[in-house]
Amino acid sequence: MLGMSVATTALRKVPSMEEQAELARRRARRLGRPVLVSVTAEVKVRDPLALFARGIGVTHNRLFWSVPSRGLAVAGLGAAWSFAASGPGRFAQAAEAWRDLIATAAIDADPALPFSGPMAAAGFTFDPLCPNDGGWDGYPDGLLLLPRLILATDGNRASLTVNGLVGPSTSSINLHLSAARRLRDLLGRAWRAPRIGEAVTLRDALPAGAWQAMVADAVADLRAGKLEKVVLAREVLAHTANPFDPAATLAALRRDYPETFIFAVARGGQTFLGASPERLVSLEGRTVLASSLAGSMKRGATPEEDAALGQALLASAKDRGEHAVVTRMLRAALEQVCTEVTAPDEPTLMRVRNVQHLYTPLTGQIIDQVGVLDLVERLHPTPALGGQPRETALAWIREREQLDRGWYGAPVGWIDARGQGEFAVAIRSALVGKYTARLFAGAGIVADSDPAREEQETVIKLRAMLGALGAGNV
Structure with missing residues (x-):
């Protein structure tokens, strides 16, 4: 099962995790703040939508992105790091925050794998000066969300990326093995999208x-x-x-609109999702x-x-x-x-x-x-x-x-x-x-x-x- 293969892959990546974490710890001590560690490994192909679906009740932050006609799909759980921007300068604020995070990050990525390395979901308001009715709580003017776990596939290969912030004494072994166990539990069984209700x-x-x-x-x-x-x-x-x-809705959109961009950003009890052409x-x-x-x-x-x-x-x-x-x-x-x-x-x-x-x-x-x-x-x-x-x-x-x-x-x-x-x-x-x-x-x-x-x-x-x-x- 994928859950067992993920745990095995994580064990094999421990030396790399420790190497990257030690590099990050030295940087964290020098900078006086936590530093991002991101490690990617290849895993057996499995539907990322299953990870999104099973993340309900596990975390308040979930994401999904797919272009079915291109075989691309990625799901993320949790928040290793996030940034909220505000006002008309929201795009520039988000770009600067992301550059600052990546500039000091310790990254072990494989360019041959899909979505390898840290990948943040990003969403913005249409107009930050538009009247606010309070219904979009959790969806600020600008949001960058870097998941703790990212499972991605291009249809032929799949990758698992684990992200975390490392301080002067953080243990990356515990961090990454805990993530692997969680993913094993979430994906250990086959998943089938439930039927959509009609009421x-x-x-x-x-x-x-x-x-x-x-x-x-x-x-x-x-x-x-x-x-x-x-x-x-x-x-x-x-x-x-x-x-x-939301997972059943995404499955229906993916089936019926394969040439579109299927997206979802779940925050707390709400999910913003769609199929954009x-x-x-x-x-x-x-x-x-x-x-x-x-x-x-x-x-x-x-x-x-x-x-x-x-x-x-x-x-x-x-x-x-x-x-x-x-x-x-x-x-x-x-x-x-x-x-x-x-x-x-x-x-x-x-x-x-x-x-x-x-x-x-x-x-x-x-x-x-x-x-x-x-x-x-x-x-x-x-x-x-x-x-x-x-x-x-x-x-x-x-x-x-x-x-x-x-x-x-x-x-x-x-x-x-x-x-x-x-x-x-x-x-x-x-x-x-x-x-x-x-x-x-x-x-x-x-x-x-x-x-x-x-x-x-x-x-x-x-x-x-x-x-x-x-x-x-x-």
Whole structure:
């Protein structure tokens, strides 16, 4: 069983653990503060989602990240180290804190293994100046969370990383063997995702008709020339008589939306999770990838209807204009720090199970020593989630939207010891508690938007999370 193999692997790594810990102890004495030790070993492949699932009741901090179509999955338990940022400077604060931690760390990693070395989950608010309704406790303006245990796989190989802070007299043997025993206990038996319940009721967070009225107000301001575009979010509240199971929800999303970024950050009694089709940015080596995803259409019931709907989306002047705004902004931002920024001249279609989007990938080569969090700060929020002009649209949202977006529509992802990583835009998402969940969807509003059609677009986008929670449709 994997649990026994993990314990055996930990025993084999004891010499390395002690070597790294002794190095960290010397640094800790010199610096007068604890130093990070991170040791990675190869283990037999097992589903990281099982670790996430069995961490319920064991720790208040859990994470999951997966791109099923690429075979990538990683789960983390506990918090060896965490950092909370606040205010508009949250990205720079988080980047500096991570650099400071890694600068003195003692790391034993194998680049050939997936997610080897320390990897922190990262999440941020959409707008730290947005009104706070208190529902996002545990999800600060910016959060870096380095788990004690990380189990990762790329489909062919798997790694176990154990992280801990070492002081002048910390025993790494006890630290790592304790972690191995805990993982053995958690993964010692086969795991199967439970069935999703069906006893779920729904209601809009706003009174009937209020969201369409807000869209109409936005259209009036757009036609008056006060804005070029503004993206409005809608919130739906779900209630269940039986507790929600975040692991079962993630399993359903992974099964039904394999081409998306599946993510979850659990804090205390809540889990923010989703299946986002939209990459904000990734950095690997010198290569930067970003995605322009704006303009949406439902899927068809037959291949012929689906193709016709896709062609209608490609021909839509409203959606093409909305998409072009996002693509121009991303290109301009990347050209400030990249060479050879390239993108196709025309968008294509990205199809997921319930919706299709206009999609343009962008690629660049980084110029300077820029980390992934620096790129996140440059790009967020794109016009696909905020609007244009950016500051004018954000001010409109703060004043008129009537909800606390929290981490919805914001960057969520991971960063490694080299400052590289990948971030998705946290759409198709929900904040899930034991018996209640807050689901979010947005729509880009332009001068010729129709309020009823825009609300219907949010209905289509909500279906992914509603199905995964067992709620059916809006």
